[in-house]
Amino acid sequence: MSGERIILVTKASATHCRHWEDGPENICAINRSHSDMVKFGVEDHDYESVRGKLEALAQRALTVQSRLRAGKTNFLVPYNQNPDYIGRLETLDTIKETLGYGKSQTTRYSRVSLFGLGGVGKTQITLAFSYWVRDNYSDVSIFWVHAASTDRFRQAFTSMAAEFQVPGHDDSKSDVPMLLRRWLEREERGRWVMIIDNADDKELFFARETGRANTSKETSVQSSSRLSDYLPDCAHGSILITTRDKKAALRFSQGKPSIIEIEKMNQNETVQLLQKTLGKEASLEDAESLAARLEYLPLALVQAAAFIQENSISIREYLQLLDESDENLVDQLSEPFTTVGRDSDVPNKVTTTWIVSFNQIQQRGALVSQILSFIFLLDRQTIPKKFVSRYCN
Structure with a gap:
C-alpha cells in the first residue's frame, strides 16, 4: 500500500x-x-x-x-474537634494560603507562626486548621507537639517515634527527637503538617548551645540544648507554630511574610460564640454587653459562659456580679474551667494566663514590668501615650 x-x-x-x-x-x-x-x-x-x-x-x-x-494512622491530634468554634475565617484562609493549602497555591512557606496574647484563640485556630486539612487532604499527616516545656516537647517526639517505629527509637543511646526529624525529612513519608503549640519560651528553642546535636545520618548520641534543632526542614513538610512572643514568631518563621498576629475577636464573632454556647439564653443585646465588658477575649468569654451555665444564671446577672466590685471581676476570671483544645498543663484561668504573660515580661526587663505595674494603678483607657513613649525612648 x-x-x-x-x-x-x-x-x-x-x-x-x-x-x-x-x-x-x-x-x-x-x-x-x-x-x-x-x-x-x-x-x-x-x-x-x-x-x-x-x-x-x-x-x-x-x-x-x-x-x-x-498516612493511614498519622492524625496525631490530642483534642476533639471543637463544635463551638466560631469565625476567624480570614485568618484560616491566610494560614491555608501561606502554607500552600489555599486556592492559589502560588506561594508556600514551610513555616508559619501565629502570635498574640494568651487566651486570644491561637490554639483553637490551629485546631480548626488541623481538622480542615484532615477532611480535605487525605494524604497529609498531622502531628501535634506541646512545646510549653522541654520535657513535653521531647515526650511528643519520643511518642511519635515509637508510634511510627522509627529505627533506633528504643535505643537508650539514641537522640530520639533527631531520629524522628531525619525520618520525617525523607520524601517517602509524604506530606505532613506539624503543630508546635505554646512555644512561648524563646530560650528553649534558640538559646546558645552548650552541646550541638549530630544532624548527620549517623545515630546521635548527644542531645541538642536547642529544641529548634529538632524541627524538620524539607519541601514536603510544613510547621505551624503558636506563641505569645513576636520575637519567637520571627525566629521560627525566618521572616515577617509568614507570621500572623492573632487579635481579639470582633463583635459579631463574640456574639456568635456566646449564642452558640449559651443558646436562647443569650440575647443579642446581652451578648454584646458581655463581649464588650470582657474586651472580646475568647478565653474570657468561654470562661464566663461556663460559669453562667454551671450556676444557672443569666448574662445580666453575671454582668451585675462583675460590676459590683473589681474584686468580683478578678474572682470570676479566676474560676477554673475546661474547654475543648485547652492543654491541661497550660493555665485555663484568664487571670493565671495574664500572670504568666506578665512574668515573662518581667524576666526580660525590669523597667518594662515596673511601668506596667504603675499603669495598673491608673485608668485602663485614658493613659496618655506620651507617658509610655517617654519611658520607652
Whole structure:
C-alpha cells in the first residue's frame, strides 16, 4: 500500500487522556505502526526505552504505596474537634494560603507562626486548621507537639517515634527527637503538617548551645540544648507554630511574610460564640454587653459562659456580679474551667494566663514590668501615650 501517511490515533488516545500526567516520565514515544506498538525483540532499542520507563513507573508506584501506608494512622491530634468554634475565617484562609493549602497555591512557606496574647484563640485556630486539612487532604499527616516545656516537647517526639517505629527509637543511646526529624525529612513519608503549640519560651528553642546535636545520618548520641534543632526542614513538610512572643514568631518563621498576629475577636464573632454556647439564653443585646465588658477575649468569654451555665444564671446577672466590685471581676476570671483544645498543663484561668504573660515580661526587663505595674494603678483607657513613649525612648 502507498499513499499519504496520516495519524489514525491522537496522542491523547494513545496515552492515558490525563492532562496532569503529561510529563515526559509518563510518555514514551516510539516510531512504530499500531500493530507493532508493543512487539519487541530482545535487542530492540525501543524495548530498552520502554523498559526504562516501566522501571521508573514501578519505583514511583512503590513510593506512593509507602506514602499511603504511612498516612493511614498519622492524625496525631490530642483534642476533639471543637463544635463551638466560631469565625476567624480570614485568618484560616491566610494560614491555608501561606502554607500552600489555599486556592492559589502560588506561594508556600514551610513555616508559619501565629502570635498574640494568651487566651486570644491561637490554639483553637490551629485546631480548626488541623481538622480542615484532615477532611480535605487525605494524604497529609498531622502531628501535634506541646512545646510549653522541654520535657513535653521531647515526650511528643519520643511518642511519635515509637508510634511510627522509627529505627533506633528504643535505643537508650539514641537522640530520639533527631531520629524522628531525619525520618520525617525523607520524601517517602509524604506530606505532613506539624503543630508546635505554646512555644512561648524563646530560650528553649534558640538559646546558645552548650552541646550541638549530630544532624548527620549517623545515630546521635548527644542531645541538642536547642529544641529548634529538632524541627524538620524539607519541601514536603510544613510547621505551624503558636506563641505569645513576636520575637519567637520571627525566629521560627525566618521572616515577617509568614507570621500572623492573632487579635481579639470582633463583635459579631463574640456574639456568635456566646449564642452558640449559651443558646436562647443569650440575647443579642446581652451578648454584646458581655463581649464588650470582657474586651472580646475568647478565653474570657468561654470562661464566663461556663460559669453562667454551671450556676444557672443569666448574662445580666453575671454582668451585675462583675460590676459590683473589681474584686468580683478578678474572682470570676479566676474560676477554673475546661474547654475543648485547652492543654491541661497550660493555665485555663484568664487571670493565671495574664500572670504568666506578665512574668515573662518581667524576666526580660525590669523597667518594662515596673511601668506596667504603675499603669495598673491608673485608668485602663485614658493613659496618655506620651507617658509610655517617654519611658520607652
